[in-house]
Structure formats: structure tokens, C-alpha cells
Amino acid sequence: VCTASAVMHNHYWYLFRIGTGVIKIRSANYGRTNGYTCSAGVPAEQRTNVWCNQPEAYSILSQRCDGSQYCELNVGPEQFPDPCANTFKYLNTSYSCLHADTSVTCEHEVGELNCGAGVIKVFRATYGRRDGTTCTSGRPPRQLVNVNCFQSRTLQISNSCNGKNSCSLTTSHPSFSDPCYGTYKYLEVTYGCYPASKFSTTIWFSVQERIPH
Structure with missing residues (x-):
């Protein structure tokens, strides 16, 4: 069974863990598409841009995680090019567990x-x-x-x-x-x-x- 937090924000470690099988990334976006996700303590002006998408997020995450039993990375500009400056971003992902x-x-x-x-x-x-x-x-x-x-x-x-x-x-x-x-x-x-x-x-x-x- 897949278990993970699939929404993580800037500079936090993002970790998938599964009991058996391997990970297959289904979708991924690094940016901001609403004003309420990962909003605690974040100034309002850093949450107003809700059209922030990183088109390379799926490819980056798939290359890093597909076929693995676990996957971790630092969520931030070190891994994902910044799609929108001055906006507090998060990585939102859906994934599946496959027998392997x-x-x-x-x-x-x-x-x-x-x-x-x-x-x-x-x-x-x-x-x-x-x-x-x-x-x-x-x-x-x-x-x-x-x-x-x-x-x-x-x-x-x-x-x-x-x-x-x-x-x-x-x-x-x-x-x-x-x-x-x-x-x-x-x-x-x-x-x-x-x-x-x-x-x-x-x-x-x-x-x-x-x-x-």
C-alpha cells in the first residue's frame, strides 16, 4: 500500500515509502494552484499567484522516483526550476504502487x-x-x-x-x-x-x- 504525504512545500524533504512493489508517478506540479495549500504562516502576497506551474516537475520526479521502492528529494529550487518568483510553492503529486x-x-x-x-x-x-x-x-x-x-x-x-x-x-x-x-x-x-x-x-x-x- 502506498503511504506518503503528497503535498510538501519549500525546502522540506519529500518522501515516498511503500511496503511492496515500486513507485509510478502519475502527476506532479511544483508551484501554486490555490491559496490555501501550504498556507500556514505564509504572507498573503506570497499566495496570490495561483497560476504557477512547473511543466518539468513530472519529468524530474518520474526520472528520480519511477521504479523505486522509496524516493526522497529536497523540495525547492535545487531540484525544480523556479516557475514563479516571490510565490510560496509546493510539490503536489499523485502516484501508484506497482508489483515488481x-x-x-x-x-x-x-x-x-x-x-x-x-x-x-x-x-x-x-x-x-x-x-x-x-x-x-x-x-x-x-x-x-x-x-x-x-x-x-x-x-x-x-x-x-x-x-x-x-x-x-x-x-x-x-x-x-x-x-x-x-x-x-x-x-x-x-x-x-x-x-x-x-x-x-x-x-x-x-x-x-x-x-x-
């Missing part, structure tokens, strides 16, 4: 996504290293110390695997550049399996959703 599985393929190895009679929908794919425990067998410590190595590979893996019953995964994909030379990396893919008759690129069905007001 995770596949990990170590560098130089071959992995597979297999949905049997169903078809694959990739939510998120990352290449690099984000912890010191995954894909460590036989590797010297110096190849495991950098845990801030990250590259998104969602587009490439989605193009290769979406709509198929099974799909081979390799870290030697021609479009994969090396995000951290000297670090032993792995490909982590979060995906779901769906009936072929219901598959589409916007297959957000049978989900639980919470949209606080």
Missing part, C-alpha cells in the same frame, strides 16, 4: 528476465554500484569501495525487453559507457510481468493509489 520483481546481472555476465506466458514491462534499470554487498564474489576490495556509481539504463533495457516473454541481459551493451572506471559494476532491473492481452506502454492497471488533498 528485481533482476541483478553482474558485470561481464548474462542475465535474463522471464515472464513465462506473460510479457515484460521494465520500470527502472540502473548500471553501476550502489552498495558493497551485491556482485562481490572474487572481487578485490578496491573494486567495491565506490558505491556512488550510477547510470540510468531504463530506456535501453525497456526498448530491448518490453512486450517480450523473456529477454537476455548483458552489461556489454554497445550503448553502455563506463560510469566509474575500476569499479566492478552490475545491472539492476526492476520489472513487472503482465498478461499479453493487457500490455501497453501505459499499463498502469490494478494498482493501489493514494492521492492526499
Whole structure:
């Protein structure tokens, strides 16, 4: 079940947490569309502009959160370009929880996504290293110390695997550049399996959703 505060204002941490499955952002706006949300202690002149919208908010939040079990960021100009100066803004979001599985393929190895009679929908794919425990067998410590190595590979893996019953995964994909030379990396893919008759690129069905007001 999704649980989160979906309206947060300037300079506060915005956090989604879900028990199982992954996040799919449905809508997002950073700005102000009414005079009462996040209004406590805010001067009236900072609440009068109710036509304040940041068109990039959905894209920014989707790239940051889609396919993850949790997501956090600082709500403010560090993450979102300011759409309206001198207006007290907030981030308003609706999102869904989707059932998902995770596949990990170590560098130089071959992995597979297999949905049997169903078809694959990739939510998120990352290449690099984000912890010191995954894909460590036989590797010297110096190849495991950098845990801030990250590259998104969602587009490439989605193009290769979406709509198929099974799909081979390799870290030697021609479009994969090396995000951290000297670090032993792995490909982590979060995906779901769906009936072929219901598959589409916007297959957000049978989900639980919470949209606080």
C-alpha cells in the first residue's frame, strides 16, 4: 500500500515509502494552484499567484522516483526550476504502487528476465554500484569501495525487453559507457510481468493509489 504525504512545500524533504512493489508517478506540479495549500504562516502576497506551474516537475520526479521502492528529494529550487518568483510553492503529486520483481546481472555476465506466458514491462534499470554487498564474489576490495556509481539504463533495457516473454541481459551493451572506471559494476532491473492481452506502454492497471488533498 502506498503511504506518503503528497503535498510538501519549500525546502522540506519529500518522501515516498511503500511496503511492496515500486513507485509510478502519475502527476506532479511544483508551484501554486490555490491559496490555501501550504498556507500556514505564509504572507498573503506570497499566495496570490495561483497560476504557477512547473511543466518539468513530472519529468524530474518520474526520472528520480519511477521504479523505486522509496524516493526522497529536497523540495525547492535545487531540484525544480523556479516557475514563479516571490510565490510560496509546493510539490503536489499523485502516484501508484506497482508489483515488481528485481533482476541483478553482474558485470561481464548474462542475465535474463522471464515472464513465462506473460510479457515484460521494465520500470527502472540502473548500471553501476550502489552498495558493497551485491556482485562481490572474487572481487578485490578496491573494486567495491565506490558505491556512488550510477547510470540510468531504463530506456535501453525497456526498448530491448518490453512486450517480450523473456529477454537476455548483458552489461556489454554497445550503448553502455563506463560510469566509474575500476569499479566492478552490475545491472539492476526492476520489472513487472503482465498478461499479453493487457500490455501497453501505459499499463498502469490494478494498482493501489493514494492521492492526499
